[in-house]
Amino acid sequence: MFSISKHYKKYYILSGTLFLASVLSLIIFGLKPGIDFTGGSIFELKFEQPVTNTRAAEVLQSLGLSDVTVQPSDQNVLIIKTESIDTQEERDAIYAGIRDQIGNFEEIQSDFIGPVIGQELARKAKWQTLIVILGILLFVAYAFRNIGQRKSNKVISSWRLSWAAIAALIHDIVILLGVFSVLGRIQSLEIDTMFITAILTTLGFSVNDTIVVFDRLRENMEKEKGVHLSEVIDKSVIQTMTRSLNTSFTLLFVLLALIFFGGESISHFVLAMIIGITVGTYSSIFIASPLLLSWSKEE
Numbered sequence: 473m474f475s476i477s478k479h480y481k482k483y484y485i486l487s488g489t490l491f492l493a494s495v496l497s498l499i500i501f502g503l504k505p506g507i508d509f510t511g512g513s514i515f516e517l518k519f520e521q522p523v524t525n526t527r528a529a530e531v532l533q534s535l536g537l538s539d540v541t542v543q544p545s546d547q548n549v550l551i552i553k554t555e556s557i558d559t560q561e562e563r564d565a566i567y568a569g570i571r572d573q574i575g576n577f578e579e580i581q582s583d584f585i586g587p588v589i590g591q592e593l594a595r596k597a598k599w600q601t602l603i604v605i606l607g608i609l610l611f612v613a614y615a616f617r618n619i620g621q622r623k624s625n626k627v628i629s630s631w632r633l634s635w636a637a638i639a640a641l642i643h644d645i646v647i648l649l650g651v652f653s654v655l656g657r658i659q660s661l662e663i664d665t666m667f668i669t670a671i672l673t674t675l676g677f678s679v680n681d682t683i684v685v686f687d688r689l690r691e692n693m694e695k696e697k698g699v700h701l702s703e704v705i706d707k708s709v710i711q712t713m714t715r716s717l718n719t720s721f722t723l724l725f726v727l728l729a730l731i732f733f734g735g736e737s738i739s740h741f742v743l744a745m746i747i748g749i750t751v752g753t754y755s756s757i758f759i760a761s762p763l764l765l766s767w768s769k770e771e
Contacts, residue, residue: 477702480762494650504656506664674748681756
């Protein structure tokens with residue numbers, strides 16, 4: 473029979489390696505924030521002829537804009553994110569340069585995000601993540617408040633389950649941030665408010681899988697009070713693994729379809745979701761439950 477408890481140290485080594493590499497990447501490279509957090513200008517332009525992202529970025533850089541991101545939105549429509557353009561004269565000069573080098577276009581919309589607003593968004597994003605983690609901690613503690621006592625008189629308390637779930641979530645977040653840190657260094661991939669949405673969605677999905685495993689663990693502990701904890705954990709994980717994998721693969725198929733057919737404007741969000749769902753499913757099975765076993769062995 474497949475056993476989590478016999479090989480949990482191998483899973484710890486794999487997760488520890490990825491976690492440490494992610495932390496080092498965040499320290500060395502950091503994250504590249506988008507204009508949602510730093511402030512800047514956003515333009516949506518519809519050209520009369522097809523134009524590539526690369527060509528548009530080259531033209532904008534030749535006009536003196538150093539920090540430029542170009543994303544396609546619709547047919548011949550580009551979303552341009554760049555540093556703050558403060559005056560109408562500067563905008564008119566840039567538009568004139570685009571028309572000269574690329575061709576005529578129509579401005580669909582334009583917007584400006586000030587640095588103060590960007591800093592406020594970043595602060596709110598941090599608080600949102602912390603509040604979600606705190607809410608999950610309290611919810612798991614409350615949901616499993618009546619978990620039974622084992623024959624050995626050792627109690628797996630609801631708070632222990634909560635901290636195991638939170639440890640798995642921190643594992644997921646750090647690895648996701650580490651991957652985007654590397655991509656930001658290699659491909660200048662920026663994080664924005666959609667990335668924060670992907671993180672929060674990953675947290676919800678991951679904790680859902682973890683709670684399913686813990687709920688089955690609670691049921692099996694009540695039925696098999698004389699069985700060693702490692703056997704109960706193995707049985708609980710095996711009973712819920714098929715459900716977790718089926719749910720994850722179903723969602724991943726949808727996300728992969730969006731990667732190939734959904735357009736570049738949402739590709740970064742979908743990529744973050746794919747990484748988060750994959751790591752979250754792994755941690756729910758191979759990290760959260762084995763932590764309970766490790767803590768019981770220490771006692």
